[in-house]
Amino acid sequence: MRAGINALTVAFVVGVLAGLLLTPDGRGWLRHPTLLLGGSAAASASPPSNSANGAVSRPW
Structure with missing residues (x-):
């Protein structure tokens, strides 16, 4: 079996x-x-944060 x-x-x-x-x-x-793999690899990266001082933005 092993x-x-x-x-x-x-x-x-x-x-x-x-395959690779x-x-x-x-x-x-x-x-x-x-x-x-492929061209979608860079597209999946999250955009850099624009917050310079680390403040939390609130949606309200």
Whole structure:
């Protein structure tokens, strides 16, 4: 049972690495890893805060 699980784990890891190495997005991600793959990685970053003194803005 353990040998089968180990074989599946190795196959999964090899598949993920092959997918990263064989695609342009994957190779780019390996050069500059982010949480997300592709062009949407930079779009997911939150904008910088404009608050200089750390004051909390209230919506009311």
